[in-house]
Amino acid sequence: MNKKPWPKSNPDxxxxxxxxxxxxxxxxxxxxFPGPKQAGPGAERFRKTEDPSVDPWIxxxxxxxxxxxxxSSGVPxxxxxxxxxxxxLDEKGRPLRDWLLTHSYLFSGIASFFSVITxxxxxxxxxxxxxxxFLSIDRRRELPPYQSPTFRQWFRGHHSTGEKKIxxxxxxxxxxNEMDVGKATVQVLEANNFEVILPPQECCGLPMLGNGNFKxxxxxxxxxxxxxxxxxxxxxxxxFSSTSCGYMIRHDYSRLLNIPGxxxxxxxxxxxxxxxxxxxxxxxxxxxxxxxPLKVAYFAPCHLRSLGIGLPALDILRLIPSLxxxxxxxxxxxxxxxxxxxxxxYDISQEIGKDLKAAINRLNPEIVxxxxxxCRMQIRHLTGLKxxxxxxxxxxxxxx
Amino acid sequence: MNLKTEVxxxxxxxxxxxxxxxxxxxxxxSLLIEKGDFLSGASGRNHGLLHSGGRYVVSDPEAARxxxxxxxxxxxxxxxxxxxxxxxxxxxxxxxxxFRDRFIQACEETTLPARxxxxxxxxxxxxxxxxxxxxxxxxxDGAIDPFELVLANVKDAEAxxxxxxxxxxxxxxxxxxxRVKTVLAKDLLHGEEYLIEAAYIINATGAWADQLxxxxxxxxxxxxxxxxxxxxxxxxxxxxxxxxxxPSDGDIIVPNHTVSILGTTSIPLEDAENFEVTHREVSLxxxxxxxxxxxxxxxxxxxxxxxxxxxxxxGEKGDDRAxxxxxxxxxxxxxxxxxxxxxxxxxxxxxxxxxxEKTSDLLCRKMGIDVSCTTHxxxxxxxxxxxxxxxxxxxxxxxxALCDCELVRRxxxxxxxxxxxxxxxxxxxxxxxxxxxxxxxxxxxxxxxGMLNELGxxxxxxxxxxxxxxxxxxxxxxxxxxxxxxKEEELIxxxxxxxxxx
Numbered sequence: 053m054n055k056k057p058w059p060k061s062n063p064d065x066x067x068x069x070x071x072x073x074x075x076x077x078x079x080x081x082x083x084x085f086p087g088p089k090q091a092g093p094g095a096e097r098f099r100k101t102e103d104p105s106v107d108p109w110i111x112x113x114x115x116x117x118x119x120x121x122x123x124s125s126g127v128p129x130x131x132x133x134x135x136x137x138x139x140x141l142d143e144k145g146r147p148l149r150d151w152l153l154t155h156s157y158l159f160s161g162i163a164s165f166f167s168v169i170t171x172x173x174x175x176x177x178x179x180x181x182x183x184x185x186f187l188s189i190d191r192r193r194e195l196p197p198y199q200s201p202t203f204r205q206w207f208r209g210h211h212s213t214g215e216k217k218i219x220x221x222x223x224x225x226x227x228x229n230e231m232d233v234g235k236a237t238v239q240v241l242e243a244n245n246f247e248v249i250l251p252p253q254e255c256c257g258l259p260m261l262g263n264g265n266f267k268x269x270x271x272x273x274x275x276x277x278x279x280x281x282x283x284x285x286x287x288x289x290x291x292f293s294s295t296s297c298g299y300m301i302r303h304d305y306s307r308l309l310n311i312p313g314x315x316x317x318x319x320x321x322x323x324x325x326x327x328x329x330x331x332x333x334x335x336x337x338x339x340x341x342x343x344x345p346l347k348v349a350y351f352a353p354c355h356l357r358s359l360g361i362g363l364p365a366l367d368i369l370r371l372i373p374s375l376x377x378x379x380x381x382x383x384x385x386x387x388x389x390x391x392x393x394x395x396x397x398y399d400i401s402q403e404i405g406k407d408l409k410a411a412i413n414r415l416n417p418e419i420v421x422x423x424x425x426x427c428r429m430q431i432r433h434l435t436g437l438k439x440x441x442x443x444x445x446x447x448x449x450x451x452x
Numbered sequence: 453m454n455l456k457t458e459v460x461x462x463x464x465x466x467x468x469x470x471x472x473x474x475x476x477x478x479x480x481x482s483l484l485i486e487k488g489d490f491l492s493g494a495s496g497r498n499h500g501l502l503h504s505g506g507r508y509v510v511s512d513p514e515a516a517r518x519x520x521x522x523x524x525x526x527x528x529x530x531x532x533x534x535x536x537x538x539x540x541x542x543x544x545x546x547x548x549x550x551f552r553d554r555f556i557q558a559c560e561e562t563t564l565p566a567r568x569x570x571x572x573x574x575x576x577x578x579x580x581x582x583x584x585x586x587x588x589x590x591x592x593d594g595a596i597d598p599f600e601l602v603l604a605n606v607k608d609a610e611a612x613x614x615x616x617x618x619x620x621x622x623x624x625x626x627x628x629x630x631r632v633k634t635v636l637a638k639d640l641l642h643g644e645e646y647l648i649e650a651a652y653i654i655n656a657t658g659a660w661a662d663q664l665x666x667x668x669x670x671x672x673x674x675x676x677x678x679x680x681x682x683x684x685x686x687x688x689x690x691x692x693x694x695x696x697x698x699p700s701d702g703d704i705i706v707p708n709h710t711v712s713i714l715g716t717t718s719i720p721l722e723d724a725e726n727f728e729v730t731h732r733e734v735s736l737x738x739x740x741x742x743x744x745x746x747x748x749x750x751x752x753x754x755x756x757x758x759x760x761x762x763x764x765x766x767g768e769k770g771d772d773r774a775x776x777x778x779x780x781x782x783x784x785x786x787x788x789x790x791x792x793x794x795x796x797x798x799x800x801x802x803x804x805x806x807x808x809e810k811t812s813d814l815l816c817r818k819m820g821i822d823v824s825c826t827t828h829x830x831x832x833x834x835x836x837x838x839x840x841x842x843x844x845x846x847x848x849x850x851x852x853a854l855c856d857c858e859l860v861r862r863x864x865x866x867x868x869x870x871x872x873x874x875x876x877x878x879x880x881x882x883x884x885x886x887x888x889x890x891x892x893x894x895x896x897x898x899x900x901x902g903m904l905n906e907l908g909x910x911x912x913x914x915x916x917x918x919x920x921x922x923x924x925x926x927x928x929x930x931x932x933x934x935x936x937x938x939k940e941e942e943l944i945x946x947x948x949x950x951x952x953x954x
Contacts, residue, residue, distance in 0.1 A: 064685050064752035067940035068857070068891045086848045090856055097686050097710040097889070098845040098859070106842040109849030125936055 063093030063132065065125040072119035072129055077384035078112055081403035085112040088119035092129035095136065105140035112400065113137060114388035115262050116354035117299075131308060138264035149187040150263050153390040157255035160198065160228040167200040174198075190398035194433060196229045203227045203234035207250055212238060214247035219283045219290040221321070223297040224255045225425040233440075236447040237293050237324060243450055244331060244338050251283040251290070257309075258300040262389045266309065273311040276301070281313045284320040293324045293443060295423045296389065299355040323356070324443060325364035325423070332368065344449040345374040349417035350442065351408065351431065353424035354384050365423055365442040372449045378415050382408040385422075387430035401430075409434040421445060453646050457483035457615070459815065460635060460650035462622055462664060464488070465495035466598065466801050468656035469605040470808030470827070476612035477830065478812060478823040483650070484606075484614065485637055487621035489879045491602050493658045495801060496882065497759030499681060499706040499713045501692060502526065502534055502594035503802040506541055506566070507699055508778075509558040510551070515778040516562050522803050523592060525828045526601075529805075532834045533600040537707055539593020539692035540574060542744055543586040547697045555696060556589060566591050578689050580747050593692040595708050598801055599882055604832040611833065619875050620646065625653070625668040630791045632668060641875050641911075652815055655795040659724045659760040665795065670788050672780075672795065675763045679716040680729040682737050682932060685752040685890050688712040693744055702740025705748075710841060710858065710889065714741045714748065721760060729756040729931045753932035754892055762797050779807050783814060791818070854903065855896040857889020865900065869909060877901075877917050878924075892925050894944035898952070919954060 072088035073079060079087035086094075091110055099105075113133040120130050141150075156163075163170040173179045174195040184191035203226055218241055226234040238248045257272030280301070283290060292298035302321050305314035322330070331337040352363050369377050386404030391397050412420060412435050420431050421442040428439045459475055461468050464486025475482045486492070505519030527534055543552045552568075559566035567590045574588040575581060581588075606616060617637070623645075624636045635648040657664050662674050687707050695703035706713045717733045734756060742748035764780055779799030784790040796811045809825040816823060844859040854862045868874070868883045877897070880886065886900065887893025901918060904910045910917070933941060948954045 062750075062752075065936040066890070067936050067943060068895055069940070069943055070895075083852075084849045086853070090848060090853070090859075094856055094859075094890075095845055095848070097857070098841045100687075100690070100841070102690070103842060106846040107848065112849075125939070 063096040063127060066093035066127050067125055069124060071122045071124060075118045075122050075383060077116060077118065077386060077404040078114050078400060082112070082400050084400075085109055088129045088133070091136075092119070092132040093127055096132060099136065105136070105143055107136065107140060108144075110137045110140055112397070114384065114386070114391050114404070116384045116388065117358040118354055118383060121358055134261070134264060134308070138266050141264040146263065146265070147188065149189055149394070150390070152187065153189070153393060154259040154263050154265065154268070156259075157224045160224060161202070163198040164200045164202050164228045167198040171197040184395060188395040189393050190395045192398060193393050194429070196225070196429060198228050199231050201231070203231035204250065206231060206235060207238065210238070212242060212248045214242055215245045216247065217249055217288045218246040218327075219249050219251045219288045221253055221256075221280070221290055221292045221297060221301070222250070223292065223294040223425075226293060230425060230428075230441070233293055233443060236441070236443045237291075239447050240328070240443055240450075241291075244328075244336070249283075249288065252279045256297040256300045258296050258304070259390055261300065261304060261308070262391070269304075270309045270311065273305045273309050273314065277305065277311050277313045277317055280317045280321070284317060289327075290317070290321045291324045291327045292321065293423070293441060294425060295323060295353050295356040295359065296426065298323055299358055302359065323359060323361060323364060323423075325368050326361045328368050329364040332371075337368075338450075339371055340451040341372045341449045342451045343374045344372045344445075345376075346419065346445075347376040347417050348419045348421050348445065349378050349380050349412055349415045351380040351382070351385070351420060351422040351427060353422055353427045356423055365421070369421070369442055369445065372446070375445070375449065377421075378417070380408065380411050380415065380420075382411040384408075385427045385430040385434075387426040389426050392430060402434075405430055405434045412437070419445070453644065455483060455646050455648045457481055457648065457650050459483070459652045459654060460485065460648055461654045461656055463493075463656035463658060463660070464490040464606075464616065464618065465493050465656065465658050466491070466602050466605070466804035467495075467658070467796055467799065467807050467811075468654075469602045469609065470804045471654055471656060471796070471811050472609035472614040472616070473605045473612075474808040474812040474825060474827050475815070476609045476614040477826050478816070479613075480812075480815075480819075480823075482609075482614050483648070484609075484616040485620050485622060485648075486616070486618050487640060489618055489876075489882050490606060491599055491882055493660070494759040494761065495598055495602055495658075495804075497757055498598065498679075498801055499704065499715045500596050500598055500708045501704070501706045501802070502596040503800060504539055504591040504593045505562065505564050506539060506555075506559070506589075506591040506593060506694065507704075509562055509564055510554055511698065512778070513558060513562050516558070516564060518778055518803050518806055519800070520562065520564050520592075522806050523594070525805060526596070526802065527594075529828065529830065530596075530601055530604060530832045530835060532837055533597045533604065533832075535595040535707070537594050537691045539591050539694060540569070540578065540588040541591065541694045541696035542574065542581060542588045543696040544582060544743060545584055545586060547586075547695065549586060551698065552587065552589065552696050559589070559591070564591060578691060578693065580689060580745055581693065582744055582746055585744075589696060593694070595692065595706055596801065597708070600834070601801075601832075603883065604834050607833045608830075617646075618879070622664060622667065625664075627668050627790065630785075630789055632790060632793050650792075652792045652794070652818065654811060654815070655793065656797070656811075658797055659762045661762060661795055661797045663724065668790065668793065670784065670790070672782065672797075673764060674797070676721040676724055677761045677763050678719045678721045678727050678758050679761055680719075680733045680737065680756060680758040681713050681715040682734065682753050683755045683757075684712045684714070684748070685754050686710065686712075688745055688747060688751065695744060702737045705741055705745060709885065711754070714738075718761075724760055727758055727760070728927060729758050731931065734931050752935065752937060754890055754937075755928040756931040757928055764798060778803055781807070781810055781814060783818075785818070854899055855884075855886040855889065855893075857891050857896070858885040858887075860884050860886045860896075862903065865903065869904075869907065875911070877921050887925075891940065891944065892929060893921065894925070894940070894947075897921055915954065918948075918952075922948065922954070
């Protein structure tokens with residue numbers, strides 16, 4: 053008889069080879085997490101939907117997707133983990149802390165408006181002690197300061213012009229905490245003759261999804277996709293500068309959250325440097341760079357690697373004359389979005405970061421570059437160095 | 453070496469172990485001899501079905517009555533070996549409803565609790581079942597772990613004075629007049645020979661019954677039948693699923709721990725030692741069982757195996773009229789004039805206790821003593837200990853798993869080793885779930901050998917042991933090797949050949 057092929061999403065296709073065990077940043081540093089092979093396809097054989105979860109260790113999956121990336125059989129390991137984690141957290145209940153960490157978009161506007169007070173509090177030792185004691189947000193972790201005006205407010209007063217239109221999904225963090233990245237993005241796109249528009253947008257929902265809150269994440273996706281669909285259907289493509297937001301919209305919206313229209317959006321959504329690299333390949337990139345003698349190191353975030361587009365920022369930055377740029381050979385910074393802020397996970401997060409820190413120390417750069425805000429926070433925390441988004445360097449290297 | 457015992461039990465399957473326990477509780481000394489490990493025959497090679505009796509209720513109500521009675525007793529005395537899953541007898545359109553109506557009628561007559569479920573009720577319980585099904589009848593089937601059950605019987609028997617010798621084969625039965633006077637046996641691992649004097653001898657060798665009797669110049673009218681089964685990588689249903697039609701090939705799916713077992717076939721066999729699962733059987737089992745559960749067509753299998761049932765011509769029903777066709781108890785005194793020899797064979801795992809009780813009763817009558825059976829009243833050792841899949845999953849992250857597929861902890865294996873008496877690798881594998889998962893020991897058995905070596909427990913040449921294991925493993929895997937299982941095999945082969953230079 054003809055044997056039917058096994059479905060690819062099924063843990064049945066796991067061949068137990070343990071390639072994922074070799075890349076998992078968490079199981080490398082702690083025995084508390086059994087590693088992707090065990091936590092994903094292995095444990096699936098023991099889980100029954102009708103039974104309560106008994107695997108609290110599943111909450112230690114940092115969600116980096118490196119396991120999915122290396123799996124020779126295409127098992128979506130981190131998805132299996134996320135689904136199991138969601139079930140565990142749904143049953144156990146989530147602390148107020150997790151709600152706060154994943155709903156910062158609700159109060160970030162006010163936080164920015166009162167940024168002087170907010171930032172005083174966020175740096176205040178007593179405040180951090182309280183956050184540590186009552187919310188289990190680790191006091192050793194710096195809380196990112198808020199900026200005023202926000203990126204959106206700045207853009208309102210900015211008049212963007214260009215021959216073609218491009219839409220920008222900037223994400224929460226750029227809006228209220230690192231608005232210069234947004235500014236640099238707009239400036240680079242304008243230098244390439246694009247008029248930048250900002251489609252209406254909300255938090256992409258990744259923090260919620262990363263905390264196993266499928267319902268909340270889906271709600272955000274359902275809000276965003278219609279705005280983005282409207283944009284692309286008017287013939288305008290969309291770029292993102294945060295690889296995490298980008299991965300969420302391009303991959304998780306359709307695959308995990310089943311949001312109608314998300315596949316169509318994904319086809320027209322590009323990483324900022326992926327977009328610039330396309331321009332360059334078509335001979336349309338403005339490459340009037342000045343000599344830029346600086347020693348920098350570039351770190352590729354996990355979510356960028358999972359996008360499977362290579363390292364476009366590195367490809368573009370290498371066009372800048374005299375810029376000394378090295379790729380940092382290390383996996384996962386260890387922050388994992390909200391993961392590293394949690395008191396019970398802080399030590400694991402730091403331990404994971406050790407390799408990255410050592411790799412940076414070996415390169416001894418003046419500035420570190422990376423596309424993800426989480427990685428930037430973590431690298432600042434680990435090394436004390438100046439850490440920027442690569443677009444900021446690209447802007448600065450332009451001849452004016 | 454000379455050994456003396458009141459009763460010599462030959463065969464370490466469920467029946468032999470059950471008899472050892474029964475006799476020990478009646479304070480009758482016994483010695484059990486087994487040529488392999490416990491459960492090396494059919495006891496370790498079945499579905500692990502805790503029969504409700506449903507399978508026999510139409511064709512053999514007497515056997516069904518025995519099953520349901522024993523089913524109830526086992527739930528009480530061996531709760532740790534049983535998963536109370538329930539069972540469904542599913543009617544498909546091609547089966548019609550005539551058999552189902554006879555089935556329900558027969559259940560009523562045998563007092564087997566059965567409840568008719570509508571199509572929708574059935575699918576809400578087991579959403580994976582064929583949506584075209586007509587109805588299902590729910591019965592108290594369950595899953596039973598034969599290894600735990602038999603080893604618990606052994607443990608209880610030993611605690612009450614019984615002795616066991618494993619890896620020891622009977623080489624001759626010396627008949628003197630109307631008695632088997634002495635028995636010769638040989639330790640198969642070390643070659644030591646035993647001369648055993650026993651007042652009574654019980655032949656509980658199952659499919660090997662004739663082979664043993666031949667040593668005394670006797671035989672029964674026994675035929676052998678091979679039944680093949682397939683193991684899936686994941687557990688597919690919560691309940692036992694049977695086809696509601698006269699028993700036939702590929703009509704049952706039994707959940708067991710992390711896996712499901714699909715059964716079975718029935719093929720006449722000449723030789724009890726050399727047999728394998730054929731390609732035709734694999735296809736037949738998949739084709740038939742997937743009619744009940746379509747997902748089987750796309751599921752991964754991790755092993756195929758076969759057990760041998762001893763079958764008896766209808767003329768040979770043993771001497772005891774009280775005994776149904778389910779099993780055969782032969783008093784060789786009445787049949788062949790040998791006063792101290794009894795053969796017990798046939799039957800099912802679920803009736804092992806009853807078989808042991810009837811055998812021990814016959815023995816007591818022959819010995820002229822009057823002690824009654826208590827095996828149905830006393831729980832087996834381990835009954836208080838909880839067990840379940842979640843208990844394996846939970847400690848992950850705190851402890852080292854030696855076998856990553858079945859999450860067998862290192863300590864678990866160390867505990868088994870501490871209990872001692874283990875002579876080969878297979879003995880360890882019988883006592884834990886090690887190597888029973890996806891990779892079938894491909895990745896964990898070398899870890900186990902390393903551990904045995906560390907503890908100084910390896911007897912013989914580890915390379916030879918590993919080769920023996922791999923050959924046996926290959927036999928089970930080869931029939932179900934396609935899709936990504938092939939990749940995994942290549943990887944494992946690469947490790948053994950390329951890295952270990954085997």
